[in-house]
Amino acid sequence: MYEKLDLLKALFVEMDQALVAYSGGIDSTLVAKVAFDVLGDRAIAVTAESPSLLPEDLEDARIQAAEIGITHKIVQTHELENPNYASNPVNRCYFCKSELHDTLKPLAHEWGYPYVVDGVNADDLHDYRPGIQAAKERGARSPLAEIGITKAQVRAIAKHLGLSYWDKPAQPCLSSRFPYGEEITIAKLQRVGRAEVYLRKLGWSNIRVRSEGDTARIEVMPDQVKEFVVQTDLSTLVEAFQSLGFLYVTLDLEGYRSGKLNQVLQFTADRTP
Template sequence: MQPETDVEGGATGATGATDADATPSAREKAEAVRESLSARDGVLVAFSGGVDSAVVAALADDALGDDAVACTAKSETLPDAELDDAKRVASEIGIRHEVVEFSELDDPDFVRNDGERCYHCRTMRLGRMYEAAAELGIETICDGTNASDPGEGHRPGLRAVEELEVRSPLLEAGIEKEEVRAIADDLGLSVADKPAMACLSSRIPTGLEVTNERLTRIEKAERVLREWGFSQFRVRDHDGLARIEIDPDELDAALNHDFVVAAREHLSDLGFEHVTLDLHGYRTGSVSPEGDESEPDESSERDAEPVVADVFDAEYPTR
């Protein structure tokens, strides 16, 4: 019989006693992060409002109080709903929250949307964070990269984190994704079970230019899915064809006739010539190299095999 796991991540036997030789629990790792942050004069946390950056922000706030700042970078790739959520979560934590603006579309390398798109995005986004930190007199920038992120598919954004010498407290403490969620739950954060939400450009197949028009219609297309109560979804923009991905557990609801009609009419009004439902269901990074799909300020989505980028050029069997 396998030992049960307690909320702190330690192995317990029938008596509930933790094995003295067990690796540090999630709570102990969180305390290590809190102590390491307390040694800093101040920190600015690259803050998306997702569970990873929320945990870092909460621990930084505990450690440093007014000397900790959460910073969200607003751009065309960040849905308005996610910005609103980031503001709500920062308020929930009680940490000072700053919103700065920049545009990835100013960089032709990002617009080109090659396999290094996330590298260009992260470099610009974190560069804007450094500018904000300098204005506040803060030297240390932290992000929400966790120990599950490195080595998971094509992750060029992590190279930007390393090059810019951004601290990743969760990674440094060896805190993996499930432990992040356990810590968030322990801290009473409402985002403990929040699904990962990647930036809007991740919905555009590699090689197809990222434009404001495409980003806008993707955001509006996904709004109707959110309004219908779906929790994990994407609308992939294949230059005229909208491919809706919904979590397999929610596919039955996606086949509801009223939803089908509403989605078709809404997305057609946005300019999509064809509206399809992917029967594979939601898969992270399904239009990007090796499953690359990153959140605006942290890396946490992965897996999935790439699919055909240009569905109009693909050959399909007729029988």
């Protein structure tokens, strides 16, 4: 693990200057931390603000950047204005990352940073991630993936470096809460976002609220499903979710699993003659 950390540092020495596409997740936070440790003021972190990012997560990104010490800037992206994104096709993430890197690349050039780097790790390469291709097409680099650093190693290295957010749950953009083909709107993003914030305030951290039509499907970690039912005032929960605009509130008995919405792609492929 420490050998890979040395390789990561060496990669930034080679780059000399870098702009980090910084979402505030643990992957890009580690990249920002190492970039700053190696490059100092020759590294900058930039976060894209859009309706698919919770204000609470944006604030976390600010706090983490301040903890690292890296210069942090926020830019606006407008992926929802692209019907190829808003219609939520199976390659939605391609259009999201296209918007992101079409925004960051000119800024990097303007500010004098020859490289835009992201937080894609080695495990991400084995999942369906069309956004990775969009980033590559625009010249972005993925230091963690280049060196072969996995998600588990990201957390271990972050803990070793003293990052207080080393065990932060993964928090992909809110658009990932909707099944492919269901149109994404600002109102729907805000509704699902407020529902997740409600659950976080109850003490549940690694959760998802999947939204399909007027139905909310709550996912907690598999070993917490029974605990959730026992400890939660379900009638109050239902009332809170209905006040946000959901008609029906359900609990996924399988529990949370990363990339769960992608299983429909494999199901469709298996049924294709």
